[in-house]
Amino acid sequence: MALEAFSLAGKIALVTGGGTGIGLGISKALIDAGAQVVITGRRETVLQEAVKELGDQAFYRVNDITDKTAIPQLVKDIETNIGPIDILVNNAGIHHKALAQDTSDFDFERIIQTNLLSVFSLTRECANYMLERKSGSIIMISSMAGLFGIDKVVAYSVSKTALTGLVNTLVTEYSKSNVRVNAIAPGWIESNMFLNAINQDEKRKQQITNRIAMDHFGKPEDIGNAAVFLSSEAARYITGVILPVDGGATVNF
Template sequence: MNLFSLQGKTALITGGTHGLGMAMAEGLAQAGAALLITSTTPSKLDEAIQRYQSQGFTATGYIFDVTDEHEAEKQVAAMEAWHGKIDILVNNAGIIKRVMAVDMSVEDFRKVIDVDLVGAFIMSKLVARSMIARKSGKIINICSMMSELGRDNVSAYASAKGGLKMLTKNLATEWARHNIQVNGIGPGYFATTQTEPIRVDGNPFNEFIISRTPAGHWGDPKDLAGTAIFLASDASKFINGQIIYVDGGILATIGKPANE
């Protein structure tokens, strides 16, 4: 099982203060990685760091906006100076604005693209510099089923996540020669605090997700940990430019089969 060990590794997870980002960070820490967690909200960051440390994990927090290239550059330099190196980058920070395209402002559209796509580019570029020098590194971009599918009222989000899928492939192409693997994870629909209000019997969207998912239920955030560990470890050293969809089978089918 040494193939999956992250002992001695340092993992930077952007936006890893809650939800799926926290679930993946906990998985990486359980495999042995020290955590660097970013956020733009001090209170959320403090709470998250306390949770990680209460589980015996090594975790340090940093406050900055991934879309601010100048500030991100300073913070990455500080991380590398303090921790020595960043072995794993998980580009998880993101936002969504659910507005029909005809009603969405250009400002809001650009904001989603900036956080979900440009922020991932900035962080990858900054962290990759030392990875290239060391000839070693893992970058995991958190994509989405909206990297493949369209849906009402998420035009900006789907555009960003579709772009992130292609950014993943292009960075993999450029950096594979330096022994850097750039891959993505595309989560399906998961049971988190954010989705709790709609995960109730009788809610049309809840019924739609359950009926549309071959597994027949929402995902548990812990289901993402294994994929994150795999892509962050030596077990995936010849896998590059791929997106692994952890979605209970949604993208594999045109619909859940009827009960026989």
């Protein structure tokens, strides 16, 4: 059956920042497709609640992705005690909203450290195992802010734009070993934090809704379904793609 190509049965995925929002939506979708999922984050109580919701195919590890010295042990722990990491979803990230002139060096560097440098460190470590096995799927969670200009998010935008360069280069180095590297660029996705923020700024809300070609915001599972596809055999000849999941916002005028 053709649908078997979309199955992730027997696969193990690592999803950073998997306890809430888009990360949780991705984790649910991967599990629904048959994978076991390890979620990471800094807050153990959040991870514990997420695992309860996700069920017995989910595991968690408390980890601060910016602590690069802890990354090798994190990956070794998962590889040894849970199983080989077939899928890596680099979802963890932080945001900073300010005009460029009001963004300090500290804030800029903090965003780059979390959203880019830590992503590279974890990807490199997981790839050590994937390349040896000659199999793997690596997904970066980028953003439409990495595809077109949005005001007041200069550091975030730069960090997400840089992921495109990271994807492109890793494709040239990893493809011969059958390790695929892609990115998903979410649009405006529903979450409590997002909805609360835009409901307090009617002008910004109107600006956002005007930009989206479709008539509604996305949901975390929309990103999760894209991650399932890119991680499955159905996408076995797809690498180096930056996939917008944004209701047409990237191309809409």
